[in-house]
Amino acid sequence: MRYLPLSDADRRDMLSAIGAGSVDDLYFNVPKSAVLSRLVDLPRAQGELDVERFFKSLAARNTPAGKTAFFLGAGAYRHHVPASVDHLIQRSEFLTTYTPYQPEIAQGTLQTLFEFQTQVAMLTGMEVANASMWDGSTAVAEAAIMAARVTKRKTIIVSGGLHPHYLDTTRTMAGAQGLHIVALPAAIDGEADVVARLGDDVAAVIVQSPNVFGTVSDLSPIARAAHAKGALMIAAFTEAVAFGLVEPPGAMGADIVAGEGQSIGNPLSFGGPYVGLFATREKFIRQMPGRLAGETVDADGARGWVLTLSTREQHIRREKATSNICTNAGLCSLAFTIHMTLLGAAGLSRLAQINHEKACAVADALAAIPGVEILTPRFFNEFAIRTPRGGADLVDVLAQDGVIAGAPFVRLSPQSGMDDVVVVCATESNTDEDIAELSRALKGAL
Amino acid sequence: MTPHTVSGSRGLLQAEPLLFEIGDVHRTGVDLPAPKGVDRLGGLKRKAALDLPGLTEPEAVRHYVRLSQKNYAIDLGLFPLGSCTMKHNPRLNERLARLDGFADLHPLQPLSTVQGALELMAELAHWLMELTGLDAVALSPKAGAHGELCGMLAIRAALEARGEAETRRRVIVPSSAHGTNPATAAACGFIVDEVGATEDGHVDLEEFKQKLGDDVAAVMLTNPNTCGLFERDVKTIADLVHAAGGYFYCDGANYNAIMGRVRPGDLGVDAMHINLHKTFSTPHGGGGPGAGPTVLSQALAPFAPVPHLVRRDDKSLALIEHADDASSAPFGRMCAFHGQMGMFVRALAHMMSHGADGLKQAAEDAVLNANYVLARLKGHYNAPFGDQPCMHEALLDDSTLRANGVETIDLAKALLDEGYHPFTTYFPLVVHGAMLIEPTETESKRELDRFADVMIALAERAAAGDSAFFKAAPQHAPTRRLDEVKAARQPKLRWKPEEASARAAAE
Numbered sequence: 001m002r003y004l005p006l007s008d009a010d011r012r013d014m015l016s017a018i019g020a021g022s023v024d025d026l027y028f029n030v031p032k033s034a035v036l037s038r039l040v041d042l043p044r045a046q047g048e049l050d051v052e053r054f055f056k057s058l059a060a061r062n063t064p065a066g067k068t069a070f071f072l073g074a075g076a077y078r079h080h081v082p083a084s085v086d087h088l089i090q091r092s093e094f095l096t097t098y099t100p101y102q103p104e105i106a107q108g109t110l111q112t113l114f115e116f117q118t119q120v121a122m123l124t125g126m127e128v129a130n131a132s133m134w135d136g137s138t139a140v141a142e143a144a145i146m147a148a149r150v151t152k153r154k155t156i157i158v159s160g161g162l163h164p165h166y167l168d169t170t171r172t173m174a175g176a177q178g179l180h181i182v183a184l185p186a187a188i189d190g191e192a193d194v195v196a197r198l199g200d201d202v203a204a205v206i207v208q209s210p211n212v213f214g215t216v217s218d219l220s221p222i223a224r225a226a227h228a229k230g231a232l233m234i235a236a237f238t239e240a241v242a243f244g245l246v247e248p249p250g251a252m253g254a255d256i257v258a259g260e261g262q263s264i265g266n267p268l269s270f271g272g273p274y275v276g277l278f279a280t281r282e283k284f285i286r287q288m289p290g291r292l293a294g295e296t297v298d299a300d301g302a303r304g305w306v307l308t309l310s311t312r313e314q315h316i317r318r319e320k321a322t323s324n325i326c327t328n329a330g331l332c333s334l335a336f337t338i339h340m341t342l343l344g345a346a347g348l349s350r351l352a353q354i355n356h357e358k359a360c361a362v363a364d365a366l367a368a369i370p371g372v373e374i375l376t377p378r379f380f381n382e383f384a385i386r387t388p389r390g391g392a393d394l395v396d397v398l399a400q401d402g403v404i405a406g407a408p409f410v411r412l413s414p415q416s417g418m419d420d421v422v423v424v425c426a427t428e429s430n431t432d433e434d435i436a437e438l439s440r441a442l443k444g445a446l
Numbered sequence: 447m448t449p450h451t452v453s454g455s456r457g458l459l460q461a462e463p464l465l466f467e468i469g470d471v472h473r474t475g476v477d478l479p480a481p482k483g484v485d486r487l488g489g490l491k492r493k494a495a496l497d498l499p500g501l502t503e504p505e506a507v508r509h510y511v512r513l514s515q516k517n518y519a520i521d522l523g524l525f526p527l528g529s530c531t532m533k534h535n536p537r538l539n540e541r542l543a544r545l546d547g548f549a550d551l552h553p554l555q556p557l558s559t560v561q562g563a564l565e566l567m568a569e570l571a572h573w574l575m576e577l578t579g580l581d582a583v584a585l586s587p588k589a590g591a592h593g594e595l596c597g598m599l600a601i602r603a604a605l606e607a608r609g610e611a612e613t614r615r616r617v618i619v620p621s622s623a624h625g626t627n628p629a630t631a632a633a634c635g636f637i638v639d640e641v642g643a644t645e646d647g648h649v650d651l652e653e654f655k656q657k658l659g660d661d662v663a664a665v666m667l668t669n670p671n672t673c674g675l676f677e678r679d680v681k682t683i684a685d686l687v688h689a690a691g692g693y694f695y696c697d698g699a700n701y702n703a704i705m706g707r708v709r710p711g712d713l714g715v716d717a718m719h720i721n722l723h724k725t726f727s728t729p730h731g732g733g734g735p736g737a738g739p740t741v742l743s744q745a746l747a748p749f750a751p752v753p754h755l756v757r758r759d760d761k762s763l764a765l766i767e768h769a770d771d772a773s774s775a776p777f778g779r780m781c782a783f784h785g786q787m788g789m790f791v792r793a794l795a796h797m798m799s800h801g802a803d804g805l806k807q808a809a810e811d812a813v814l815n816a817n818y819v820l821a822r823l824k825g826h827y828n829a830p831f832g833d834q835p836c837m838h839e840a841l842l843d844d845s846t847l848r849a850n851g852v853e854t855i856d857l858a859k860a861l862l863d864e865g866y867h868p869f870t871t872y873f874p875l876v877v878h879g880a881m882l883i884e885p886t887e888t889e890s891k892r893e894l895d896r897f898a899d900v901m902i903a904l905a906e907r908a909a910a911g912d913s914a915f916f917k918a919a920p921q922h923a924p925t926r927r928l929d930e931v932k933a934a935r936q937p938k939l940r941w942k943p944e945e946a947s948a949r950a951a952a953e
Contacts (some may be wrong), residue, residue: 001804003534005890006811014818014891018835023810025705026817026835027675032823034712040576045801048538055795059547061562063555072552082476084507088545089731092521094536098867099733101527103930104923105862108517109732112510115465118940122498128939134588137782165782171750172778176599176634201681216490244613247492260782270563271542271553272782273735274589291733294934298917299926305566308933314629315873316593319638324629327589327723338510341748347491353481360484376762378488407554414768417539417668425930428478 001045002278004285007411041082064395064402065268069434071362073382073425074212074407075136075163075238076271077263077293079243079351080429083266092283095289099291099330103306108328110305115294116337123340124257125250127281128385130290131307132333133276133325136260140206141173142278142323143258145230146205148320150178155180156204157197158231160187161211163238164413166392170206172178179203186409187414188375188384188393202229204256208236209249212412213375213423214359214382216246223253232256240264240277241427243342245354256280264343265335275332288313289323351428358426365439366424371446375421376423382425384409391422394445403441459924462512466941469499475506497943502760517732518867523891524897526819528839528870528882529672529696531702531724539727539792548791553783555765563787567753570794574720574739575806579711582747584740585755586785589701593719594630596664596751596780598710600742601664601693602634603749603777605761614663614692615739622673622874627666627697636663640651643876647673647831647841649680654683658690668715670696670704670837672874673830674816674882684714693717693746701725702815702886703838706806716743719720721784726793737789748774753784803855811887812838815894822898830877838886842869843874844879846907854879856906859919864900888924 006014011023020026027035046054065078072078089095093108100106100113109305113131133139144156156179158167164186171181180201184193205226209217223434224231235249249257262274280288286309294308314321343351356410359381366372366385376383387394391408398405406424409416426435453463485491501509518525543549551563555638571583584600587593598617605611617631625633628638635896641657642650645801649667663883665687670676677683684694685882696710696718702725710718722728723736730736754766754776765784769776813836820840823830827842844854858868870882907915920926 001800001807003536003799004804004807004811004885004887005893006814010891011718011811013815014814018814018817018821019586020817020835026813026837027676027704028835029678030704030708031580031678031681031713032529034681034708036707036712039802039806040706040709040770040938042573042576042802045804046798048799049661051538051795051798053544053916054798055542055545055566055791056547058562058566059545061565062545062547062551062877063559064550066546068517070552070598074554076552076554078550078552082503084503085473088507088510088514091511091752093516093519094732095519095540095729096511096520096532097732098525098530098532098730102518102868103856103928104859104920104925105518106516106732107924108513108515111462111464111864112732114939114941118466119498121498121940125484125494134735135781136590136778138588155697163782168752168779169781170901172599173595175778176602177596195780200917216487222625243492245492246487247490249591251492251494259797261865267544267549268490268552269549270551270560270787272781273788274738274784279481285939290567291937292937294933297939298928302925304925304928306928306930306933308631308930309937309938311934316625317629318625319628319632321625321629324591324595324626324633326591326626327736328734330735331729334945336468338506340498341469341501341506341509342503343498344469344474345471345496345498347474347476347478347723348498349502350478350481350498351476355485356487357481357484362592367514376587378490380487388907395625396556396558397556399559404552404555404559411554411767414770433788 010123020195024364056084060306064345069403069437071406071424071426074423076268077239077427078268078429079427081265081339082342085335088338089335094334100307103430110293112334112337114305116333117293119337120277120339121279124279124402126257127282128285130278130288130292132329133278135274135276137169138275139258139278140166141170143256144174144179144206145177146256146287146289147234150284151203151230153201153203155177155182155201156233157194158183159191159194159201159207160184161191161213162206162208162236163212163313166236186329186413186418189215189377190211192222194221198225198229198231202231204232206234206236210239210242210380210382213246213384214379215376215421216378216380219249219252219254220383229318237325241352241355244348245356246380261336265339266332273332275329276334287322290325309412326352346350354428358430359383362424362426362435369439369443381427382423383419384423386420388446390419395422397445398441401441403438405438460512461848464941465509466499469501471497471499473502474500475503505926521839523865524885525867526883527725527868528884530949531884531886533727533886534888535727535729535797539795541796542697543788543791543936546641548787561762564755567790567795568763570790573797574741577705578718579709580741581648582742582750585782586751587719587738587740588781589734589736589788590631590719590721590738591626593740594626594779595633596721596740597695597717598634599750599777600746601695604746607662616661617663618657618665620667621874622671623666623668624697624699631666638688645676649683651679657688658686660818662692663743664693664695664746668699668700670700674836674839676837680713681892683761703809705809706802707809709733722793723790727796728789728792735786736826737786749777751778751780752776808887815889816840817883819885819894819898823901826902826953839882839884842881843877847908849910850911852908852916854881856916860904860916862920862923866897893936910944
């Protein structure tokens with residue numbers, strides 16, 4: 001077996017050094033009734049060629065986004081990732097290392113995490129960020145839990161613009177801790193509706209901008225109202241590229257900003273692995289979940305980095321930890337950091353502007369089709385449309401025509417009643433031909 | 447003192463400032479067409495200019511390559527971190543995960559366009575269930591601790607269905623458990639009740655029996671345990687907790703020792719997460735991403751979170767994405783979308799490469815390697831449970847070193863100079879000054895001998911009373927010993943613009 005270096009002679013020598021007759025002797029504590037007397041009922045070992053053939057045959061049964069005119073976002077975004085990003089993250093020293101528990105031989109990981117934390121804080125307009133969460137949805141759930149810890153209150157008000165999977169994840173993870181999650185009905189432009197639900201028991205409101213329908217909102221009045229009632233404002237997001245153009249939540253009074261960083265540096269990969277971004281105010285750092293890289297000095301006084309404030313974490317604090325998170329999204333955060341470094345302010349603002357213009361062009365093309373109604377009043381690169389034909393059915397039909405037109409909202413939220421709503425997204429990867437193709441196919445289907 | 451050079455570099459090791467000290471807001475490594483300036487944001491354009499520094503591609507490549515060279519990695523040498531299973535990461539798996547048919551798939555594409563991806567998930571689920579002898583698997587958890595949460599929430603849902611969620615609140619957790627276990631139990635609203643260990647490193651069965659009662663929800667047990675031992679009473683513990691009306695959660699972090707030889711389902715396990723990034727070699731990536739699919743017994747299967755994979759009559763696969771659409775009683779959703787697809791591809795490729803025979807052999811070699819290291823080192827270090835064979839990790843402690851003023855941390859730092867990543871230090875907590883060594887099956891005998899020789903020489907140096915050598919270590923690592931206390935007392939978690947001028951002034 002190509003991955004196992006021991007030869008039979010090695011095994012014999014080693015058993016004899018150990019003083020064991022056979023490897024079975026080493027398993028002496030296993031109850032006899034639980035020892036398998038046969039191999040499990042699965043295929044035997046295969047060479048690289050056979051394994052590759054199998055996976056290629058499975059891959060061939062999928063339709064990659066790049067083979068279609070592709071307008072699907074709703075929480076995962078198809079952006080161009082520069083070739084050097086994937087090359088760099090595949091370097092052995094990044095790919096095949098562990099959590100930087102021995103900082104003296106992990107400065108590469110630690111310095112890049114420090115850069116990541118700084119970039120996330122800068123992008124979101126916040127003071128500090130952690131070294132990543134599992135994904136955007138779990139980051140938002142952790143934000144709710146943290147808000148309850150900070151305010152010692154238990155109710156979370158969720159806007160009707162939060163991605164429904166994020167809502168469900170928050171219900172599951174924060175609900176498990178006894179938090180009361182109040183979800184407002186799905187609304188295209190209703191972030192401010194949370195204000196009317198503020199009360200003395202509210203730990204936080206969760207709003208999203210751009211929201212799941214693409215609507216961008218001024219969150220400042222919501223933050224002011226929340227703060228007046230002693231609650232925090234959690235600003236969720238799914239499209240990090242937006243903050244290259246749109247006012248970031250940190251500038252609008254957010255206390256915690258939590259969302260998805262996939263769209264910078266990471267492929268769609270059918271939903272994972274992605275990278276959760278989590279930023280907050282400096283006064284809350286000891287309440288934060290997740291790992292933090294911090295600056296220090298070595299014995300010679302030279303600058304270096306370590307994991308720090310670990311007394312918040314499970315391996316020290318156990319059942320009193322701020323979160324149970326251990327493994328995070330390390331390599332995906334590195335991809336984010338390298339891509340963000342390649343972009344810089346100049347590249348990111350241009351990329352964001354291009355995304356916005358592509359979406360405007362798609363919206364104009366679709367608005368010209370009889371029966372199509374654009375529902376999102378202000379958007380970045382994503383917007384909702386209503387058509388006379390059911391959303392799920394429409395998207396399925398167009399897919400057979402080589403066009404992935406968007407996300408039928410009913411797939412995300414069957415109870416919303418928005419059976420005829422499709423969320424359409426455009427990025428820099430869409431060409432004018434793609435847009436013409438979408439228009440043609442949509443006209444044909446309606 | 448580290449010898450000084452004009453550049454601050456030392457041979458191949460290049461000094462490298464922070465991105466924020468070398469990049470600027472005008473520099474970029476991407477070429478994009480000029481935009482037209484359209485604005486339909488309704489007045490919500492960013493007011494403050496972005497301050498993110500950029501680099502051109504050659505500068506960025508050099509920056510990150512230089513930083514990478516300050517990292518140790520499994521591709522460079524033995525990485526014997528106990529409980530972390532740092533094994534070789536086959537590059538075939540990287541290639542496969544990057545096929546357009548997997549990497550360029552959106553999780554919300556129409557199901558007719560992703561049948562191959564769903565088949566892959568179904569195949570992975572089949573392998574995991576077959577290997578563990580359990581009835582269902584939730585693929586979506588994103589890491590081990592997320593899988594623990596999934597399993598414990600399934601237990602809570604099962605208790606709720608029995609009308610006992612309010613009365614059964616206590617979860618028994620051994621003192622040797624990973625910190626994630628008590629943290630997870632607490633995150634589900636359970637009360638953690640610790641059970642101690644016997645002198646020979648097993649769960650104290652008598653104490654465990656005392657703790658059982660009709661308020662017990664579950665036991666969370668790592669098996670093989672963190673002392674590197676197979677819990678000899680595991681079936682008794684399972685039977686007892688079941689008889690008391692509770693469930694058995696098994697932390698699967700150490701599953702590598704028994705895969706293909708023992709099925710957790712045959713031990714009475716009700717739920718167990720599987721760290722695909724440990725057992726099935728998806729790369730750790732400097733701390734993630736992982737994946738923590740959670741296998742469930744028949745008793746817990748009805749409560750598995752969405753999404754569910756279901757096979758339709760026409761043999762095609764579908765996803766049940768909402769609890770209301772399920773025929774069972776899902777407790778909720780663990781995350782957006784369907785889980786760590788990129789990790790699923792890698793893990794399944796690893797499993798299929800090994801096959802049933804290779805996985806069993808891998809487990810046996812992992813156990814053999816650990817025992818060989820234990821055999822070579824136990825005359826030179828104290829092995830608290832060394833009079834019995836271990837599983838896939840060997841546990842030593844620093845009790846024989848301390849008389850000479852050397853502790854586990856010092857030995858670990860001396861290993862850095864010898865070109866090794868150390869073992870896991872000070873864990874499990876039940877052994878003072880613990881050193882937990884997990885070589886894994888992908889180390890050759892030659893590598894193990896080399897490591898053992900170094901460990902023995904270091905033990906001899908400590909015995910000779912040269913504690914100053916250990917306290918000064920590391921001397922040859924990219925940095926000297928770092929001040930973790932300062933980092934925690936004066937937290938500095940990001941670069942700030944005002945530092946640029948302060949630093950320039952100081953220079």
